[in-house]
Amino acid sequence: MRVHLSSSQLEVPINERASVTVGIYNDTDVIAGYRVTLLGADPSWITTNGNDTAVFPSETASIELSVALPEDFPAGHRPMAVQVESLEDLEEAVTVALDVVVPRRDQLNMRIEPSSVTGGRSTTFGILIENRGNDTVTAALSGTDDEAVVKVAFSPNDVTLEPGESEIVRAETRGGRRWFGVPTPRIMTFSAAGVEPVREGMATFIQKPRVGRWVLSLAGLICAISVFAIVITHSFEQVAENQKQGQALIEAALDDDPTNQNGVATNPGSVAGSVTGPADAPLAGITIELVSLDDVDGVIAAASSAADGTYRIPGLSDGTFKIRAAGAGFSTRWFGGESFAEASEVGVALGEVSEDIDFFLEGRPGSITGQVVAEDPAGAFAVLVRTAESIDGGTDAEVERAEVAPDGTFTFPKVPSPATYEIQIAKAGFTAEPRKIVLAGGEAAQGIEILLREGNGIIAGRILGPVGALGNVTVEATDGMSTITTVSLTTGDLGAFTLRDMPTPGTYTVTFSREGFATASINVPLNDVATVDELSIRLVPALGAIEGVVRTASGSPLGGATITVSGGGITRTTAAASTGLAGAYILDELPIPGTYTVTFNAPGYVAETRAVDLASVAGTSPAVSIDANLVLSFGTVGGTVTAYGLEVAQASVELTNGILTYTTTSADEPTGVYRLAGIPAGVYTLTVVRTGSATWSQLISLTPGEDKPIDVALEPQASISGLIFDDNGGSPIIRPNAIVELYLVDTFPGGSPVQTAIAGADGAYSFFGLAAPNSYVVAIVAAANDPTLVASVLVALLPGQQVTNTNVTVP
CATH class of the missing domain: 2.60.40.10 (Immunoglobulins)
Incomplete structure (x- = not known):
């Protein structure tokens, strides 16, 4: 066999697939099969198209070898080899070198822990550098703050990482601080150069002043005590005792560091959990505070819950704490107890996460105040009910009932929150559109107005289908302000429906809908007559159609194509027209609404499949037009x-x-x-x-x-040409009109010539269109009436070769 590659070098980017074509020429006399493998690569990395293909003698097969490398494969040149093995002769194998080039892929990650540190003149951050790329990276670290007053020293300053390696770098920050005032936040920006773009991360260094506010307060207190001591001499001993206590307080304040954050761990601990409210709904924006064991107001760290109710407090030192959760409109809860004293202690260890610190908060009671708009609201009641989606089977829907005052006002002073409610106004002979209220925790909802209208109207009747009364039909009536809904009966008085307590006067649009039937609508006026109870509505099955034209890719109609539609438990087939409107088709009486799959087939063409949605349209049977252009297979x-x-x-x-x-x-x-x-x-x-x-x-x-x-x-055909000479006693001269014959070497002499030529007056001859490779004999005949061969010369001829100057001298 002979093997050649479409390219001796193959570039394979990470997360992409690259291919090389392997050409195999069968130079044996039998049909042979061949298998292609890539030496130096894991079998799971490669795929082949056409492996084990049978190749006829003297023919060439092409097999596509596709390579996809894992993400952690190193960058650079990797010598591999394509091996082709014969399935007929297991000892026959050919190996061709393939240079696999893997481009560099940089991915340098940087994480700073902790993200915020409170300290004095200096502090320490831990920076985790990770090389997730496929080549060695040398990262040069730098750091600065917005005001350029903090100096940063890294240990080490440069980090060289092999693929998959990581290293923690200590960043020592140091800068001048104020003598007095409040703590100063300094936003630190750390950069790692070595890849493009440069990786950056941010952290906060909160610098405490040299002398804090507590120290100034204590200094003032000491001054007052000293003045007091001068004035009141008989209390000298007591004053001296106070001075000792003051000195002790000063030392305590100067040494105070309740968060223990001056020493920063490169692997701090954290606390995580979730916050839920009524109905186990997640609560967002709740503040979770980590408190010292000996001070209920000593908040060490805090975080807010996310939209899904989860929270995480990172950057914590080793220790034991208590945790509370509080939010606007919600009661404060301590973890594990009702108060600070009863709360459970939560331990935090370096490098670990204290999980499942969960809270359930109850909302503070809210209130709802509203106004019923009517000529005479007296005698009406406001009913507060829970919405259907917010209750389960064991919860009463009605929460509270309040009497509407003569001026139309009503109040629900204390209702559970947060919750979603519906306010319904009830008064005999009247109706009102229910009002939905979303009440936040502890919220006082006001300004709610509900229109109360006369509601003694009735719309009733019966719904019929193709074979009689039709139940389970949704009936909805609306006048643009109020909407009333019911369902036709499925037992007893089958198909009957009644809409009661409808505001009058008014004109209502009544809509009748049921799956599998076309929706119907009518207008019903309730003016002088407040009751309409003899309506008869007939619904027809909802049937749609799919139609269109099938054409070729060039736009010519394709008659005879097969169109198949399936979906909703049915399958139907038709053929595109061959005469008249050639290529046209229609598939009708399809139940709607429904989703169908339409497949177009024609001999010699690639099948095409489309998805079609047929939706119900009131009073019509919709038709969807789907044209297809089939491509030759x-x-x-x-x-x-x-x-x-x-x-x-x-x-x-x-x-x-x-x-x-x-x-x-x-x-x-x-x-x-x-x-x-x-x-x-x-x-x-x-x-x-x-x-x-x-x-x-x-x-x-x-x-x-x-x-x-x-x-x-x-290329041009093979040919032989030259001149014919007479020896002329050693002085050759042109021999014109000589008869020249061309023989295959295997048939010379005695065989028939392949071609015969007559030399020209200049002695020149030519033979064109010769089969090659072959060996030929150019021979000279004595005369036209004498076939004796008097001279010859041997010529080896290759395909496309033009052999000139094949001169023959007759002795």
């Missing part, structure tokens, strides 16, 4: 065969993939044109052969419906 290869710019007829053309072979010859008219149609998509070898010319061959890829133009330029 077979391709075509064609072109012109030329040599020296001239068209060549009768050249043999062959297209093969090792299993399928298609042949033709270039035409006499139009000269040199060839065409191979009905070719399945795939990879083929196109070969063109002409007597005396070198064989032309090219690997091509054909897609469905493709008309691939490939023109072929052949």
Whole structure:
């Protein structure tokens, strides 16, 4: 076998797949199968297209070898080899070198712990640098603050990391601080240069003043005590005792560091949990505070709950604390107890997360105040009910009932919150649209107005289907302000419905809907007559249609194509018209609403599938138009065969993939044109052969419906030419009109000549269009009436070779 690659180098970016084409020529006399593997690569990294393909003798197969490398594969050049093994002769194998090039992929991650530190003149941050790329990275660290007053020293300053490695760098920050005042936050920006773009991270260094506010207060107290001591001499001993206590307090204040954050751990601990409220709903924006064990107001750290109710307090030192949660409109809760004294202690360890510190908060009672708008609201009641989605089977829907005052006002002074409610106004002979209220924790909702209208109207009737009364039909009536809904009966008085307590006067749009039927609507006036109870509505099954035209990719109608629709438990098939409106089709009486799959098929074309939604439209049977343009499943290869710019007829053309072979010859008219149609998509070898010319061959890829133009330029045919001389006693002279015969070496002498030529007056002769490679004999005949051969010369001829100066001297 002979093996060649489309390229000796293959670039394979990470997270992408790259391919190389392996060409295998079968130089044996039997059909052979071959298997392709990539030496130096894990089998799971490679795939092949056409492996184990059968290849006929003297034919070429093309196998696509595809490579996808894992994310952690190092960058650079990796020498590998493509090995092709014969399945017929296990000892026959060919190995071809392949240079696999993996481009560099930089991914440098940086994380700073803790994100916020409170300290004095200096503090320490821990910076975790991780190399998630596929090449060695040297990161140079730098740091600065917005005011450029803090100096940063790194240990180490430069970090070299192999792929997958990580290292913690200590960042020592130091800068001047105020003598007096409040703590100063300094926003630190740390950078790691070495990859593009430069990686950056931010942290906060909160610098305490040299002398805090507590120290100033204590100093003032000491001054007051000293003045007091001068004035009140008889209390000297007591004053001296107070001075000792004051000195002790000063020392305690100067040494006070309740958060223990001057020493920063590079692996701090954290606390995490969740906050929920009524109905186990997650609560966002709740403040969770970490408190010292000996001071209920000594908040060490805090965080807010996220939208999903979860929270996390990072950057904590080793210790034991108590935790509370509080938020606007909610009661304060301590973890594990009702008060600070009863709360459970929570331990925090370096490098660990204290999880499941969860809180359930009850909202403080809220209130709802509103106004009923009516000529005479007296006698009405406001009913507060929970919405259907906020209760379960064991909870009463009604929460509270309040009498509406003569001026129309009503109040619910204390209702559970947060919650979602619906306010309903009840008064005999009247109706009102329910009002939905979303009440936040502890909220006092006001300014709610509800319109109360006369509601003695009734709309009633019966709904019929194709075969009688029809139940379970949703009936909805609206006048633009109020909406009332019911369902037709499914037992007893089948199909009957009644809408009661409808505001009058008014005109209502009543809509009737049920799955599988077309929606119907009517207008019903309730003016002088407040009751309409003899309505009869007939619903028809909802049926839709799918229609369109099937064409070829070029836009020509494609009659006879098969169209199949399936979905909703049905499958139907029709054919596109071949006459009249060619290519047109229709599939009707399809239940709606529904989702259907439409498939278009035609012999010799690639099938096409579409998804179609048929929706119910009031009073109509909707039709959806779906046109299809089918692509040929077979391709075509064609072109012109030329040599020296001239068209060549009768050249043999062959297209093969090792299993399928298609042949033709270039035409006499139009000269040199060839065409191979009905070719399945795939990879083929196109070969063109002409007597005396070198064989032309090219690997091509054909897609469905493709008309691939490939023109072929052949090399010139093999030929032999020269001059005929007479020896003339050692002084050769031209021998004009000599008879020259050309023989294959295997048939000389005694055989028939391949060609015969007559030398010209200048003694020149030529033989064209010779089969090669071959060995020929150029022979000279004595005379036209004497076939005796008087001289000859041997010529070896290769395909396309033009041998000139083949001169023959007759003795």
